[in-house]
Amino acid sequence: MTQVQIPEMSCRELVELVTDYLDGALAAGDVARLEDHLDGCDGCRAYLEQMRDTIAALGHLPPESLSPEAKEKLMAAFAAWREER
């Protein structure tokens, strides 16, 4: 019985698969190839970490809010809407 030889994943290929990997959208075989590659590649581990750091930073931007004046205007618009209903 001969097994089909699946070529190793290159760094260049790996960087295109990071979002699929993090979203759990990669096929099991590709996950195994990707993780095999990570085991032996400092550059790709650093790349994956940088992507994770980037995503975390995006999720931690300070919240925004409407100005008190805009909120007041909005409540007035609500009252007008209710009148017309």
Place this chain on the structure above:
Amino acid sequence: MPHEQASPGGDGGRTTGTGGDEERIAALRRGDEDAFRTLVSEHGPFLMRLALMHVPSRAIAEEVVQDTWLAALNGIDRFEGRSSLRTWLASILLNKARTLGRRERRVLPFSFLARRRAEGRDEPAVDPDRFQSARDQQPGAWARPPIEWDSPEERLSSDEARRVLLEAIADLPPRQREVITLRDISGVSAAETCNALGLTETNQRVLLHRARSKVRAALERHFEAEEIST
């Protein structure tokens, strides 16, 4: 008013639960002011963030948010709860921002139009020059590998890094910007993002990956420049 689309399901995001929506919408239909105030404080910051990422000024963003709430109130009887209220609000807001963008296209800088055209093209996540070429020993392996960032959490929360991050997002083509704002900034699930933007799962992931890759590259350039100057 965009049509509400059926949710592809599998919602796992931190902001997409429809729990509680039903009750609040019923209260809103009755004209309950407290229910409206609660909704505004729950979704207001999310909508304001979304608007700020897609229009040129805070004043316009506030207007777009206001218009979004009004459109939602006027359409509340047609809301069927097939998507979460938050997703529905997001799709109303983004439609308004897009209309605004089209109206202002004439005055937009050339680079913006170039970005819009670039949207569909196949863009590599990393500059191809960073990899070894076919003539090198290991084609496709790093030639200039990235280096792990020191204390990333601290460095990435500096005002300077945040400015770089927001500028990188502002530079993205519109669809990529919409996806990364929903997914990574606002924590909307993949399924709800597809729903709000009318994208397939695959398309959504491609846009997200391109967007994230560019933001990462901008941060890397920023950190490298910082290291040279210190």
